[in-house]
Amino acid sequence: MASSIVTPPVVKPKSLNCPGCGAAVEIRGFAHTLNVVCPNCLSVLDATTPEIEILQKFQRKERIQPKIPLGTRGKLGNVAYQVIGFQRREVDSGGDIFCWDEYLLFNPYYGFRYLTEYQGHWNYVRVLSALPVELPALGKPSVEFQGRRYRHFDSLQARTNYILGEFPWQIRVGDSVDDRDFVSPPYMLSAETTSGELTWSFAEYTPGSQIWAAFQLPGSPPATSGIFANQPSPYEGKPGSAWRTWLWLTVALVAIALIFSMTSSNKEVFQNTYLFTPGSKTDASFVTPTFELTGRTSNVEIALRTDLNNNWAYFNFALINEDTGQDFDFGREVSYYRDSDGSEGSPKDSAIIPRVPAGKYYLRVEPEMESRTFQSMSYELTIRRDVPTQFFFWIAGLLLLIPPIFISVRAAGFEAARWRESDYASSTSSGGGGDDD
């Protein structure tokens, strides 16, 4: 083509020699590279001038080995990128120094991307040209970007404390930027300000295993420690769906309870009124006439209505199958006391015997009272077959509450742990609900 004189057909990478130590320095970013670090003597070199001026020398007792070596290529989102630069940044948080690593990725057509890593947490980052909208602050400031709301996480001053490789901008050890981070997991927006220039970048939390696979790194990625600002919650959306499930199950349970109460026959099979006088010499126990329990295996209710007043009674019962001799033994205490302060207990009582098969039955009754009172008791005994009960449905309803409460508590715990690392750590539960949807 016409332009072949001005632009050679294939652009070749250049290399230079460090004016400080003579070591060969490889340039992978072509003419984009402004500064490059001599891997041998850690001099920061100006790669744009033929004289290769030394811009800075920094000394470190310990050499840092980037977890992804410079020159490594990997495919991210179907585009091959090469790691060409590395910097370690630090923040001084009240005397505690926290460090994280940033990798500069390059493709001669697709441009520059970044990877950041802090304690095993990786983010894939690109610079934004659109401006997120800062929302009026009511409490925690937030920004909106592409219909998503990001909440302010922290503001910090990041200082570069180690660099390797090459950069398309001027860089020195000791450079610092003001950074504000806004999160909406798995995304994070960062606003970096250097000498009045504001740059927004967009980060997506990326599991280390994906990075390892993309760059075909040996071994496995370092384990994560703690919870990162934009790390997606493993409970994301789960409290909501657990509560929705709970709602449907509860509706179903209520429906079943209604069907049960509507289909129970609730049939009175026996009723009689008796008088009991304590202290009488005769044996207090007696049996009722035989009655028929029909239908499905179901419950039987024994109900008592006494005229007790400031007194108690105890009843031994046995429901006995006339044919098989199978019996259901139980005892009930009925007591009722009242004075000017109020009352305690009830003169009425009822007990339910579950799962009684159909058949001919009679009830053995043995009342007891304190014999010193000489007060007789009149009571009405009612036996009903297949009465509707809500007890089991209440238990089931309570059990159904356990999963959603458990998941909600765990989700809130995760968010609390996330926000403990933020600028809002002092107000303990500032995380609130993680659901932004």
Add this chain to the structure above:
Amino acid sequence: MSAPAANCPNCGAPVTFRWSSAVQTTCEFCHSILVRTDVNLEKVGEVSDLPPDASPIQIGTEGIYQNKAFVVIGRIIYEYEQGYWNEWHLVYNDSTNGWLSDAQLEYDLSWQIAPPEPVPASAYKGMKCQWNNKSFEVSSITNAHYKGVQGELPFQYWDKSDVLFADLRTTDGDFATIDYTEHPPLLFLGRPVEFDDLHFKNLRLFEGWS
């Protein structure tokens, strides 16, 4: 495509135009800057060496944006405080022209428009403007100067050195640039584009990347 041919008044090499509205071009052999007059070409200057450049785009690169094919016919290299950027001059297959900027491989397409309202005579950071029902905010004021030109351009740019740009951004990525070199100032509207959106052909090749 129209290709009016002429000869370079300096070295006699053939000079062709891919765009009939081009006002200025460069001779690809002797690097003379040539301005088209009614009758012939006039040498008005000479291009100094272009800075080393790693843009994947070159004169003759073709692409398609939203079903409209374009070809790169010219270029302005601007230098500013933080380095260089390229404004590639495009002609579309409907004979309209536009610009493709490449700043550290961040690509933007832009078009000059007739301002719907007068453009403010001066700009400051944070200033808000409204064009085509969109609000723009001045995000930076850039002092730049010409580092080089190449190929066909819609204006005579050979005699200008310093330019003042106001860059305006929106919340959805669209942007505007006011070029304060002219009176009245020129207004360009644009939007960022992904590399893959442009379906390029005839790009430069980079060793080790194919």
